[in-house]
Amino acid sequence: GAGVSQSPRYKVAKRGQDVALRCDPISGHVSLFWYQQALGQGPEFLTYFQNEAQLDKSGLPSDRFFAERPEGSVSTLKIQRTQQEDSAVYLCASSLPPAGSYPPYNEQFFGPGTRLTVL
């Protein structure tokens, strides 16, 4: 009866390194979201998948950020040439049905996050 899992839980990278963060959503969940949470701040939307289709990537901060979900289940957030300002907790969330157009919207279940520190 697992919830959303993320790995690694902690990642330390040297500036300029590439990193890959993994999200395992709840089995069968169609929608998957990535958020970035800076220290002491609320999560900020990065991108949204419905199955394998990336329907919105407007929150990705730069072209160094790339997300994929090739088989509609596990997702990977990749950050190339990491910078110190990329240091944050990266949260993944999933919900069962597709994100709807009318409220009440479907509950998003969050994983514990990956804390990325760029030195």
Added chain:
Amino acid sequence: QQQVKQSPQSLIVQKGGISIINCAYENTAFDYFPWYQQFPGKGPALLIAIRPDVSEKKEGRFTISFNKSAKQFSLHIMDSQPGDSATYFCAALTGGFKTIFGAGTRLFVKA
């Protein structure tokens, strides 16, 4: 641009007291307003949510009050307990997937 403004940044309440957290929004297209609770090392978890056509929603000790004309909403935690100590985020959505979060309120309930 901060679309959802949350206050206070931190709050200390005595056990049994009422905790009140306030939020204000700018975008009138928002049509759903959830509150999340986050414990250290965990992801946020949905606590309670409201639509703007409702002025109040209560679930157990948690109540949302919504003022559409003022574009403000608030969370009230009645009979606050030490186990309620966490960070609370208000949020807003339109279109069902892009959630805009407030900056958070760190609540500490003194035993």
